[in-house]
Amino acid sequence: MKKEVRGIIRFATTFSNAAYMGFPLIQAMYGSEGVLYASVYVTVFNILLWTVGIVYVSESMSFKELLKKIVTCPPIISVAVGLVIFLARIPVADVLKDTFNVVGGMNTPLSMIITGITISQFQLLSILKDKRVYFTVILRMFIIPVICTLVMYLIHARGMVAVITIILEACPCAAITTLFAIKFGHDQKLAVGAVTLSTLISIITLPCLALLAGEIIM
Numbered sequence: 370m371k372k373e374v375r376g377i378i379r380f381a382t383t384f385s386n387a388a389y390m391g392f393p394l395i396q397a398m399y400g401s402e403g404v405l406y407a408s409v410y411v412t413v414f415n416i417l418l419w420t421v422g423i424v425y426v427s428e429s430m431s432f433k434e435l436l437k438k439i440v441t442c443p444p445i446i447s448v449a450v451g452l453v454i455f456l457a458r459i460p461v462a463d464v465l466k467d468t469f470n471v472v473g474g475m476n477t478p479l480s481m482i483i484t485g486i487t488i489s490q491f492q493l494l495s496i497l498k499d500k501r502v503y504f505t506v507i508l509r510m511f512i513i514p515v516i517c518t519l520v521m522y523l524i525h526a527r528g529m530v531a532v533i534t535i536i537l538e539a540c541p542c543a544a545i546t547t548l549f550a551i552k553f554g555h556d557q558k559l560a561v562g563a564v565t566l567s568t569l570i571s572i573i574t575l576p577c578l579a580l581l582a583g584e585i586i587m
Contacts, residue, residue, distance in 0.1 A: 373555040374501060376426040380549060381563045382508040383425065384418050385540035387411055390571060394579060395533055406533050412448060418543070419444050426553045481544055487551070487561045495558070502562035505542070509563070510570050514539035514578055521586055528586070535582040539575060541567035 370378065385391075388411050395403040419442050424435065439445055454461060488496075496502060517538045521531045542563045550560035 374559060376553070377546065377550055377555045377560050377563070378501070378505050378508075379425040380422055381505050381542040381546045381560065381567075382513065384414070384422055384543040384546070385509070385538060386543045386564075386568070387414055387537040387540050389544065390540040390568070390575065391537040394536060394575060398579065399529055399533070403529060403533055406530050407537060410534060410537050412452070414537075415444060415448055418545075422549070426549045426555060483547060483551075487547055487557055488565060491558050491561065496562040496565070499559065499562055501556075501559050502566055505559070505563040506567045506570065509542050510539070510567050510574055514574075518578075518582055518585060521582075526586065531586045532579070532582045535586065536575065536579050539571075539578045541571040 387407075392404060392407055395407050399406075420439055423438060423442075427435075453459070514535065517535050520526075521535060526534075544564055546564050547557065547560045549555070550557045
């Protein structure tokens with residue numbers, strides 16, 4: 370595959386929209402305890418997204434450049450600070466917590482707005498005719514969740530944590546896929562199509578997989 374296609378497909382199939390799509394479902398199924406386990410998943414997820422994910426979409430970077438970007442990347446710094454605060458049980462003033470919650474809540478809506486703006490630049494029919502979009506969505510929404518469920522079953526991982534992991538892994542393509550496609554000069558139409566179509570399909574696939582995983586893994 371061409372570089373501008375390969376990077377996006379790798380990123381879109383590896384990283385799901387776990388927090389935005391997965392958290393509400395997990396909250397409904399398992400309450401605050403489930404959200405706590407999901408937060409652990411998303412913490413590791415974010416570290417990988419801003420390291421491995423950057424490698425996927427910026428193949429021309431040298432190791433030195435990549436290391437510099439990782440060390441100076443605001444999300445990585447934020448995760449590190451957050452872990453210190455969490456593990457050390459450092460109290461945070463309500464005014465700071467409320468501010469961070471409001472700013473954090475803007476993340477996914479802004480990504481989706483940018484995705485919508487990018488969609489407007491292409492004809493919807495041309496996106497739906499793109500075979501690469503279907504290839505990406507089938508991998509992200511069907512093949513990877515099935516493999517994840519089989520792995521959990523084979524290693525005898527059972528209970529709530531295993532189901533939560535499967536649900537978060539079965540979420541649609543991360544909304545930030547579109548932003549990375551724009552930033553690194555990749556195929557924007559492919560990114561937009563993968564995010565949009567996988568999000569629409571997840572309305573059906575996520576609840577079904579949650580029920581299926583609950584039957585197999587619990």
